[in-house]
Amino acid sequence: MNMKSSLIKKLLLSLTFILSFFLGNMAVQAGDYPDRPISVVVAYNPGGATDFQARLVTMMAAHPKKDYLGQPIVIINKPGAGGKVGWNWFASKARNDGYDLAAYNVPHFISQSIVFDDTKYNIDNLEPIANWGADPAVLIVGPDSQFNSVADLLKFAKANPGKVTFSGAGKFVGHHIAFLQFQKASGVKITYVPHTGGVPALAAVKGGQVMAGFNNLSDAYRSQKDIKILAIADLQREETFLPDVPTLKEEGVDVDNSSVNFRGIMAPKGTDPKIIELLAAKVPLMFNDKKTLGQMKKGGSPMRIMNRAEVQAMWKERKKSLTKLLAGLKAE
Amino acid sequence: MEFLNYFSNVFTFTNILILTLGTIGGLLMGAAPGLSPTMAVALLIPFTFRMTAEQGLIMLGAVYTATVAGGAISAILLKIPGAPANIATVIDGYPMAKKGRSTEALHYCFISSFIGGVIGILVLIFFTPVLADFALKFGPSHMFWIAILGVTVIASLDSKSIIKGLFSGAIGLWLATIGYDAILGVERFVFNPIFSGGINIIAALVGLFAIPQVLSMLEGKQSQADQFQMEKKSLLESFKYNISRIKALIVGSVTGTIIGLIPGAGGQIAGLVSYAQIKKTSTNKENFGKGEPDGIIAAESANNAMVGPSLVPLLTLGIPGSPTAAVLLGGLLIHGLFPGSNLFTVYAETTWTFINSLLVAQFMMLIFGLYISGLAKYVMKTPTHYMAAAITILAIFGTYSVQHNFADVIVMLFLGTTMFFLSKFGFTAAPIVLGIILGPIAETNFNQAKIIADTQNGIFDYLTSGPLNLTIIALCLISILYGAYGDKAKKEKK
Amino acid sequence: MIEIKNLAIVIFVMILSILLAIASFGAGSPQAYLFPRIITSIMLLLSLLLLVFHFYEKNYQTETINISKLSPILILIIFFIFTGEYLGFYFSTSIIFLTVCYFYFPQKKDIKKLLFFLLIGTCFMTTIYFLFSFLLKVQVPRFFLF
Secondary structure (H helix, E strand, O other): HHHHHHHHHEEEEEEEHHHHHHHHHHHOOOOOOOOOEEEEOOOOOOHHHHHHHHHHHHHEEEEEEOOOOOOEEEEEEEOOOHHHHHHHHHHHHOOOOOOOOEEEOOOHHHHHHHHHHOOOOOOOEEEEEEEEEEEOOEEEEEOOOOOOOOOHHHHHHHHHOOOEEEOOOOOOOOHHHHHHHHHHHHOOOOOOOOOOOOOOHHHHHHOOOEEEEEEEEHHOOOOOOOOOEEEOOOOEEEEEOOOOOOEOOOOOOOOOOOEEEEEEEEEEEEOOOOHHHHHHHHHHHHOHHHHHHHHHOEEEEOOOEEEEHHHHHHHEEEEHHHHOOOOOOOOO | HHHHHHHHHOOHHHHHHHHHHHHHHHHHHHOOOOOOOOHHHHHHHHHHHOHHHHHHHHHHHHHHHHHHHHHHHHHHHHHOOOHHHHHHHHHHHHHHHEEEEEEEEHHHHHHHHHHHHHHHHHHHHHHHHHHHHHHHOHHHHHHHHHHHHHHHHHHHOOOOHHHHHHHHHHHHHHHHHOOOOOOOOOEOOOHHHOOOOOOOOHHHHHHHHHHHHHHHHHHHOOOOOOOOOOOOOOOHHHHHHHHHHHHHHHHHHHHHHHHOOOOOOHHHHHHHHHHHHHHHHHOOOHHHHOOHHHHHHHHHHHHHHHHHHHHHHOOOOOOOHHHHHHHHHHHHHOOOOOOHHHHHHHOHHHHHHHHHHHHHHHHHHHHHHHHHHHHHHHHHHOHHHHHHHHHHHHHHHHHHHHHOOHHHHHHHHHHHHHHHHHOOOOOOHHHHHHHHHHHHHHHHHHHHHHHHHOOOOOOHHHOOOOHHHHHHHHHHHHHHHHHHHHHHHHHHOO | OEEOOHHHHHHHHHHHHHHHHHHHHOOHHHHHHHHHHHHHHHHHHHHHHHHHHHHOOOOOEEEOOHHHHHHHHHHHHHHHHHHHHHHHHHHHHHHHHHHHHHHHHHOOOOOOHHHHHHHHHHHHHHHHHHHHHHHOOOHHHHHHOO
């Protein structure tokens, strides 16, 4: 008898315990946004440049002494097909309650939405919050490469059409755009070998699996000992990290800044305008945090903080120029 | 001997506390099906934000080591590998437990993990600069053959006939092509929207191993026979025997070390290849698959020996040697540590403290691993119906937590239920899982090889020239022939 | 009880290979489908080998499937696939736990035993909650209170 009553007592106790657990949780959910962790989907592998920068720029979100978001940001990786898997999921499945955000990469998602028929995302069904960085593509070759300048490379490529191999992070990502522009402007035929991410593409250059490649400035900057950086695909030189590397334009190849990789945070369409407004006001402040800036600089990641209005303008402008560049280049 | 200068840094109160908690947590997470080392490390990275770089890395390193070893507990006791690295441990670990030698099997597993782990870390400490160049030599053609080798080896080992084994491997490779092509971005075989993201590796691993086990538990065929007790066994005796199996230890540790260095290959291949090696060269081949200690010793020493070397290309070149190392890279970067020579000059103190702590973590893993496996007897006493329900629910939550995606859970349950019926047809789960894991590696590298080869002498020439390619191809052929020979021998015995 | 004959396995394998081959060769660009085509060709070859060996080798062991014993858990799995996202994970997996205990408990069940299942289930679900929702911050689908 005694045993039975103690059993029921235990049962009741644990039931109360679990109920209070869930009820406590409910009470919190009724509060003001944000009252629980916000997830940010990164469409690339953990350890890649986008992933690690996203982790850095969001690490201060819950800092108790700062008035950013007051809740931690959790990074969720949904990698695949140059970002298509993650962004497709985001545009079609993400909840628009302000707790599902994603990192964007321009030009990647814009060019994919132009070229592929099966993408569910485009600049019209996504709402930018703020931009944190701009990472130009750089032209790199292996440490023992016969090429010491863009001119060397072009001379060899002209003599051996199609034989020069270039690596890059995938199809229709910034590196591929830079490659397409480079090929078009120089008029030589070269071969593009898409990789599954910037890091393996860089390794292929280091190991001599391919002859050259376009890669992120930030990743290339950190591996300067193992590669030669020949040029940068931007309108001006990168003064902070690589002041000695010429632009492709200076080297006589007419490539503009279409391939510069802009990274930032966005929300799905339909998110409450009040929430978007709040995020658009707080997130740039969070990006501008001293500690964040310091960590980003250490890693050679160029910051370019832009507010919501600036990003909207940039997206529209990119869409226009990319549509022109990619005309006639439908994916199979 | 620079690393010795920083040894005392490991032994502060906080660091030891972090090591202890990381090891215990890692062992438990490793034992839970669905929580793989990669995921455990990825999930813990946010927790390191508040720590110093040193403390954060010590925790991640300890968790990495411990999850790889902890996965063996469920592999041996439940026939469900806790992580992909423990697939080879199932082959002999579960039969041994079935024979009433589960304590002994767990002893071997942790002792071998310890020995392999220490050897791996020592390789990391002493050979880092030399080995970095070796890791870079692996191009698309070599990686393609390595992936194929992984599939053929498991097909020849863990199946009733080599043809069915290879067929299972092919099913896995085909399943891996569902979803987007990794480099062209073309969507393939998406018959239903739940497949649009492809088949997630963890969903496949959990589904293919855990669900058939649940179903056969409930079907009642093995519930009575398999309710094995955990026997009492002197640790000293196990230790003596384990050390005497020097050949299995060497084969395991050496294979694990080499495979760890190859970028992207990972623990699952390390365990399998060394298992195949020890089986081929053993004098009592017929005992393998029926509970031969050498099988566990080779597999477990290999998958832990892989941990240290997989950090070599990571720390020197920024190229991760295993999927978990890739996540660890994220952890390094967050604390402002960038791979390359800087790590051993500017940040030498942090780097060496981290590497030394990995060495200490091996000892922790041994002590706590043996202790926790002693507690595992309570798990074994759990009645079937609780066990089956608990495994199902853990599998559901574990799968969901990977990508916060319900479609993964559906895929997991669907694959698992199908696998149960396939297993009645004489197919085994391991080759299918390996096919799914290695499929993207094989295909991506094949396509890259083809693009590069078209600028040279064609794909056939590119894939089959050079000593490295020929060696791996020879190993593939040997494993198939060996499997066919084994089938024939089995039949003649009847 | 369903018995499985070897010939049935061989036929199943052949049909599977043919279906996958049709799917792989039927659609899309040669570049993206090259790898699946190689794989399915190998599968066709292997299934032919299995057929040859079927006639060459005679004594096969037959396996059985106890479908009546399995039906509760199979129905539960199907139920979860269709409702899990809407009923919430904590609610629907609690149902799985209790139903499995109810159907697969080998001895006689009385009210005390059922209460005991409930207790164990609650403890287990609390552990799961602590691990996934509290420690790892996984946001699983929820329903009403859970």
